Amino acid sequence: MASDMHPNRLANETSPYLLQHAHNPVDWYPWGEEALARARDEQKPILVSIGYAACHWCHVMERESFENAAVAAVMNEYFVCIKVDREERPDVDQVYMDAVQAMGVGGGWPLNVFLTAEAKPFYGGTYFPQGNWTKLLENIGQAYAGEHRAELLQSAERFAQAVGRSELEKYSGHVKLDDTPQTTADAGPAGVSDEEFRLLVYNLGVKFDRQFGGMDRAPKFPMPSIWKFLLRGHAISGSPRLLEQTVLTLREIAWGGIYDQAHGGFARYAVDEEWLVPHFEKMLYDNGQLISLYAEAFQVTGEQLFRDVVYDTIEFVRLELTNAEGGFYSSLDADSEGEEGKFYVFTKAELREILGDEEPLFSDYYNCTAAGNWEHGRNILHRRQTDADFAAAHQLSPEAVPALVENWKHHIMLARVGRIRPGLDDKILTGWNALMLQGLCDAYRAFNEPEFLVMAERNARFIQRTLRNGPQLYRTAKNGKASISGFLEDYALVIQAFVSLYEVSFNDSYLHEARALTDYVLAHFFDPAEQQFFFTDASAEPLIARKKELFDNVIPSSNSVMAHNLHRLGRHFENAEYRDLALAMLARVRPLVVKEPQHLSNWASLYAAVLRPGAEIAIVGPEADELRADISQRFLPDAVLAGTETGSDLPLLRLHRLPADNRTAIHVCRHHACLAPVHTAAEALAAL
Numbered sequence: 083m084a085s086d087m088h089p090n091r092l093a094n095e096t097s098p099y100l101l102q103h104a105h106n107p108v109d110w111y112p113w114g115e116e117a118l119a120r121a122r123d124e125q126k127p128i129l130v131s132i133g134y135a136a137c138h139w140c141h142v143m144e145r146e147s148f149e150n151a152a153v154a155a156v157m158n159e160y161f162v163c164i165k166v167d168r169e170e171r172p173d174v175d176q177v178y179m180d181a182v183q184a185m186g187v188g189g190g191w192p193l194n195v196f197l198t199a200e201a202k203p204f205y206g207g208t209y210f211p212q213g214n215w216t217k218l219l220e221n222i223g224q225a226y227a228g229e230h231r232a233e234l235l236q237s238a239e240r241f242a243q244a245v246g247r248s249e250l251e252k253y254s255g256h257v258k259l260d261d262t263p264q265t266t267a268d269a270g271p272a273g274v275s276d277e278e279f280r281l282l283v284y285n286l287g288v289k290f291d292r293q294f295g296g297m298d299r300a301p302k303f304p305m306p307s308i309w310k311f312l313l314r315g316h317a318i319s320g321s322p323r324l325l326e327q328t329v330l331t332l333r334e335i336a337w338g339g340i341y342d343q344a345h346g347g348f349a350r351y352a353v354d355e356e357w358l359v360p361h362f363e364k365m366l367y368d369n370g371q372l373i374s375l376y377a378e379a380f381q382v383t384g385e386q387l388f389r390d391v392v393y394d395t396i397e398f399v400r401l402e403l404t405n406a407e408g409g410f411y412s413s414l415d416a417d418s419e420g421e422e423g424k425f426y427v428f429t430k431a432e433l434r435e436i437l438g439d440e441e442p443l444f445s446d447y448y449n450c451t452a453a454g455n456w457e458h459g460r461n462i463l464h465r466r467q468t469d470a471d472f473a474a475a476h477q478l479s480p481e482a483v484p485a486l487v488e489n490w491k492h493h494i495m496l497a498r499v500g501r502i503r504p505g506l507d508d509k510i511l512t513g514w515n516a517l518m519l520q521g522l523c524d525a526y527r528a529f530n531e532p533e534f535l536v537m538a539e540r541n542a543r544f545i546q547r548t549l550r551n552g553p554q555l556y557r558t559a560k561n562g563k564a565s566i567s568g569f570l571e572d573y574a575l576v577i578q579a580f581v582s583l584y585e586v587s588f589n590d591s592y593l594h595e596a597r598a599l600t601d602y603v604l605a606h607f608f609d610p611a612e613q614q615f616f617f618t619d620a621s622a623e624p625l626i627a628r629k630k631e632l633f634d635n636v637i638p639s640s641n642s643v644m645a646h647n648l649h650r651l652g653r654h655f656e657n658a659e660y661r662d663l664a665l666a667m668l669a670r671v672r673p674l675v676v677k678e679p680q681h682l683s684n685w686a687s688l689y690a691a692v693l694r695p696g697a698e699i700a701i702v703g704p705e706a707d708e709l710r711a712d713i714s715q716r717f718l719p720d721a722v723l724a725g726t727e728t729g730s731d732l733p734l735l736r737l738h739r740l741p742a743d744n745r746t747a748i749h750v751c752r753h754h755a756c757l758a759p760v761h762t763a764a765e766a767l768a769a770l
Contacts, residue, residue: 096560097167098507099135103144107154110165113174121162121199127226128197129161132168132175135507136363136413138422139209140192145420146212153216160223168193169412169511170558170566173618176629177245182206184244196222201626202238203245242626249632250612253674272669274693278676282686283315283324286679294356295331297680303351304335306371307638307683313378314690314719325382332379336391339462342426343448344494346394347402348372358464359456362423362504363416366403366514367637369395373521377528381717392525396534399518405510408540409548409559410518415505425501427460436497437490444490447472510559512549512568515541516575517637523582527714535586542583542592545576553602554619570617570631573603574643581650585723586714588706590730593654600651600660603644613666614641632671638684641667645688653698653722656733668692695752696720697770702738703727703746712763713748718770
């Protein structure tokens with residue numbers, strides 16, 4: 083970084099990504115009225131450049147172009163230049179990513195978009211090499227200043243109109259009536275049916291990679307919501323193929339280079355079909371969701387590998403991404419010393435020095451070679467066989483392998499201590515913290531590990547103390563100071579996590595807080611015309627379009643999460659309005675879910691829940707928590723769990739009084755009817 087440069091306006095920001103650019107010679111502005119007003123006043127085009135702190139190609143473009151004084155001079159001459167952290171301002175990123183995709187350009191980051199003085203987009207792309215970038219800047223700058231401005235303004239109007247169309251409006255027309263079975267007399271709520279569900283699963287299954295797991299394409303993202311859906315599809319159908327594909331995928335990811343074999347934690351994605359070569363940044367949102375996924379997969383399979391992944395990943399987050407108050411940081415960078423992955427990889431010679439005589443055995447376990455399995459003779463640690471198969475191949479007792487592996491990990495971690503660490507993005511994001519909180523709740527369900535609940539409740543207190551703004555949520559916090567109004571993603575994910583935290587703690591306050599946040603969302607985000615929620619609060623800064631997030635991506639869409647929340651809270655509070663809205667939301671997207679389930683997999687999980695509703699389980703009595711722990715360790719998709727040791731005004735509990743003999747009673751209810759109370763977890767599970 084050119085640290086001798088005078089700081090630009092980004093020096094006053096808190097985002098680590100913006101601060102990385104604070105000494106660029108580019109006259110950067112943060113997104114805001116000052117920059118937009120200057121563009122309007124001077125009738126100058128805007129260059130908005132969007133990225134995030136852990137983004138490898140964002141760093142490359144900064145080194146090549148934004149730190150170069152000659153390139154910066156061209157940017158400053160022709161444009162008002164704005165830097166945006168996409169993680170802080172997903173609303174801005176969403177609008178201009180849609181615009182670039184409407185231009186026929188593949189999305190990604192860095193995202194560089196050229197706007198009119200009124201912030202309407204007319205051209206954009208992702209990474210540009212320095213030479214191409216300079217020519218593009220000059221061409222666009224001269225065209226806008228000269229006789230071609232009218233053409234650019236016309237293009238901007240067209241793209242602004244395209245961005246302004248809702249996702250439902252754009253994509254619902256792509257699903258023809260004969261693409262999905264018609265709703266029949268025996269269809270359930272929202273039009274769901276067994277026939278249509280089978281088609282949904284088939285449409286997803288044709289995209290599977292049946293050799294290495296995941297979906298049949300590279301690069302490969304873990305996409306947790308797809309495999310969480312398959313666990314639910316298996317629970318409904320009993321299909322062994324759905325479970326086999328899920329187990330294959332989770333095993334290959336856990337064995338691959340995308341998973342940090344020495345320390346736990348997942349990288350963002352793999353560039354190859356075998357999950358070997360990751361983009362090395364570690365994002366909180368991936369790790370929180372994958373903890374949930376592996377915990378649920380353990381509940382179904384009892385697979386020891388899945389348990390190890392959960393425990394090791396939570397420990398990674400505890401050590402690397404947790405602040406003193408229990409909040410979770412956003413990410414670790416892909417790069418160290420300007421090289422991607424340097425912190426994590428080893429040459430064969432380095433491994434010999436670290437491990438001595440055990441290096442050959444280690445290298446066979448983790449598939450390291452003298453030539454290297456990656457760039458420059460370096461090796462990415464990854465596995466290709468079970469511990470049992472490895473033991474048999476090397477005439478070892480199966481019991482000896484775990485101790486060997488733990489010792490090897492210890493030595494690798496000691497070697498890493500002497501290396502320069504990847505950069506940390508230490509901002510707190512509300513929605514991402516909620517995903518990690520959800521992961522801790524799911525891990526506590528599966529394993530009843532007390533420390534997981536301690537971490538979860540500590541994080542919940544952090545959210546309540548630092549990220550609440552009266553009835554609202556903030557989006558982000560840094561050094562204890564919160565800022566930026568929350569987006570639908572933040573509300574939806576916090577509501578989801580607080581409902582789950584109630585179900586593992588039976589602390590009523592979490593459920594009431596989830597309901598209060600839900601009512602705020604209904605009042606300030608809802609669009610009754612489309613029966614979906616806007617991404618931004620009604621009081622938020624207006625952009626050129628007010629978007630709705632419909633499609634599930636690496637993070638499930640905020641609308642699909644809200645639909646799940648309404649479905650769950652409607653049952654907890656016996657609130658028909660919540661339940662009916664969840665069904666209406668699903669009904670609006672149902673044909674799309676069936677046709678393109680890989681892009682709406684969290685919606686598909688709601689489809690499964692509506693098709694085969696889970697039970698309501700109410701536990702009343704002094705052993706409520708012990709019985710909750712026993713019941714929760716079973717995978718019970720869409721079950722709603724409530725409990726109290728003494729009594730509660732919650733609707734699911736107030737009709738169930740403490741038994742006269744003080745024995746704890748478990749009430750299993752379905753379809754507004756309860757079975758006779760039972761007194762053991764085994765009896766309750768048999769009833770389920």
